[in-house]
Amino acid sequence: MLENAFIMIVIILAVNITYVSLFTVRMILTLKGQRYTAAFVSTVEVVIYIFGLGLVLDNLDQIHNLLAYAIGYGLGVIAGMKIEEKLALGYITVNVISSDPDIEFTKKLRDKGYGVTSWFAYGMDGDRLAMQILTPRKYELNLYSTIKELDPKAFIIAYEPKSIHGGFWVKQVRKGRLKKKA
Known part of the structure; x- marks a missing residue:
């Protein structure tokens, strides 16, 4: 052979x-x-x-x-x-800065199961909404799609965290609360 x-x-x-x-x-x-x-x-x-x-x-x-x-x-x-x-092993942290702080960004993302921490920020051209979102990598593309749908001008930076400990969100993800079609 x-x-x-x-x-x-x-x-x-x-x-x-x-x-x-x-x-x-x-x-x-x-x-x-x-x-x-x-x-x-x-x-x-x-x-x-x-x-x-x-x-x-x-x-x-x-x-x-x-x-x-x-x-x-x-x-x-x-x-x-x-x-x-x-x-798609692990998690991804996505930092988002929206040029429109009045969008119900955090509520809409939380309704889809994402854990979001948000705060108001000030950028070069005025008020902004800054958010930090942690999600399993398998939902990464869905998250980007959702963000772009809510604010096409959003500034997005993503990275992989080395370790994660505590918090409300970690418990929710382990229970499988994120929706597949986020």
């Missing part, structure tokens, strides 16, 4: 896409502090890596195997990023 060049290329591509996808997911799990899951993924990852590398090293005289390995690596990066987007 491995004598056929086409089958060898497909196997090397598949192995490397799988390996690099797992590598990407493991790195994200590590950064998110999920050490035991990351350790398990890395165990599987290294077995796949050694198998794939072995196939290429055993046939170094065949340039198409090396190309398949390199292309598989690149495709694995893309696949790993797509997997990470689907997993």
Whole structure:
């Protein structure tokens, strides 16, 4: 089976896409502090890596195997990023500054299940409404859509918090109070 060049290329591509996808997911799990899951993924990852590398090293005289390995690596990066987007691990903090402090921004966001802390601020051109919103990453795009719908001119900055402790909102999210179509 491995004598056929086409089958060898497909196997090397598949192995490397799988390996690099797992590598990407493991790195994200590590950064998110999920050490035991990351350790398990890395165990599987290294077995796949050694198998794939072995196939290429055993046939170094065949340039198409090396190309398949390199292309598989690149495709694995893309696949790993797509997997990470689907997993959407962790939370995101979104800071919003609305140019219209009279919009019932906080009420509308809270009605959709988002935890919002707001305060009045003063910007270069006058009064503003500043908000800080914490949400699971899986609701990130829905939140942006809602914000833009309420105030298309809103200034939005988002980042991932390293740790979260306490507060009303954390309890609500853990109970699953956010609506899917936020």
